[in-house]
Amino acid sequence: MKIINVCGARPNFMKIAPLMHAYRRVDAIHPILVHTGQHYDDRMNRWFFDELDIPNPDINLEVGSGSHAVQTAEIMKRFEPVCLDHQPDAVLVVGDVNSTIACALVAVKLNIPAIHVEAGLRSFDRTMPEEINRLMTDAICSLLFVTEQSGLDNLRREGVPDDRVHFVGNVMIDTLNRMRAAAERSQILKTLNVAPRAYTVLTLHRPSNVDDPATFSRILDALAEIQKSRAVVFPVHPRTRANIERGAFGARIASMTGLKMVEPLGYLDFVHLLTHAACVLTDSGGIQEETTILGVPCLTLRENTERPVTITGGTNRLVGTDPSVILDGFRNALASGATPKTPPLWDGRAAERIVDVLRRWAR
Numbered sequence: 001m002k003i004i005n006v007c008g009a010r011p012n013f014m015k016i017a018p019l020m021h022a023y024r025r026v027d028a029i030h031p032i033l034v035h036t037g038q039h040y041d042d043r044m045n046r047w048f049f050d051e052l053d054i055p056n057p058d059i060n061l062e063v064g065s066g067s068h069a070v071q072t073a074e075i076m077k078r079f080e081p082v083c084l085d086h087q088p089d090a091v092l093v094v095g096d097v098n099s100t101i102a103c104a105l106v107a108v109k110l111n112i113p114a115i116h117v118e119a120g121l122r123s124f125d126r127t128m129p130e131e132i133n134r135l136m137t138d139a140i141c142s143l144l145f146v147t148e149q150s151g152l153d154n155l156r157r158e159g160v161p162d163d164r165v166h167f168v169g170n171v172m173i174d175t176l177n178r179m180r181a182a183a184e185r186s187q188i189l190k191t192l193n194v195a196p197r198a199y200t201v202l203t204l205h206r207p208s209n210v211d212d213p214a215t216f217s218r219i220l221d222a223l224a225e226i227q228k229s230r231a232v233v234f235p236v237h238p239r240t241r242a243n244i245e246r247g248a249f250g251a252r253i254a255s256m257t258g259l260k261m262v263e264p265l266g267y268l269d270f271v272h273l274l275t276h277a278a279c280v281l282t283d284s285g286g287i288q289e290e291t292t293i294l295g296v297p298c299l300t301l302r303e304n305t306e307r308p309v310t311i312t313g314g315t316n317r318l319v320g321t322d323p324s325v326i327l328d329g330f331r332n333a334l335a336s337g338a339t340p341k342t343p344p345l346w347d348g349r350a351a352e353r354i355v356d357v358l359r360r361w362a363r
């Protein structure tokens, strides 16, 4: 069975890596790796391939950045000839980025079955581009691999037949478990001159938080307080850096001497930084999951999450963007700490289970 596997943006790489490794143990599947080029900077791309030992993509579509319509359309235009040329038996997509929906849509229009890894997650917030990508992708895929119970519940409620859905666990956690020992050897705390548990990690890149100056400014109000009591390490996503410059927040941020802005980090340094943090403030989806396994308190700067198990069975708490709620959450997180939690099937073997299902499906 020939399967085209698609990746494009940073959070896809941790998800595709364990699948590419699991295929190596199976003769019946011939994987082809397509990179859409949605993310292209070394720090957002190449570093992850090297550290996670992902094979070089067989094909890179090199689409780069653009508006949603431009980027999605460009991926579709460039992916269609790849499908026509390779005639795969299936196209597998991961996550919820523009590359995910674009390639799934191309495949199904060519009557090639599409497969979605990390299906069923719903924030119920249709202003999030990822929510639209998730809904659309799940609606057209033939096989849906789910990370948590809420995914099963959502797909059932949407009328997806049970025989298309498989609860397999979380491929992102496969990668985390595999890389933790190597991450422990990172020297990033020394480089940044911070001590274990004496700092907070901040990541911000959601358009709803960083594209809207009023919301971004509220988050900065909370940070201005937090950084007085504890260093805040802030690896800055390119979208966020552009907004800091555009919104003229530079001077305000520079005045916060406890806030350390750094370039986006590689996977090993970032996992090390998360592991030893007192608390993590984020609007990322994957980090809510990683902090749950690592046992680090996570405050999510959003009003909703598509990953509710990280709250009910993890270390995550939604704090939104109101400075007083963020500060309350921060004080509570420092006072109570957190212990590692393992949601059902987040055991490092999700990719193995997916490949088992694919083998049976191929017969």
Ligand code: UD1
Pocket: 009, 010, 011, 038, 039, 040, 041, 044, 045, 065, 066, 096, 097, 098, 099, 129, 130, 205, 237, 238, 239, 242
């Ligand atoms: C995308 C995903 C988001 C994911 C995030 C992780 C969609 C709709 N969004 O958001 O779900 O959480 O990736 O990072 O797919 N840029 C660079 N270098 C790069 C890539 C991007 O400088 O390698 C800059 C460009 O100016 C670009 C901006 O970042 O316009 C945003 O990139 P884009 O891929 O459009 O969206 P993200 O915000 O990264």
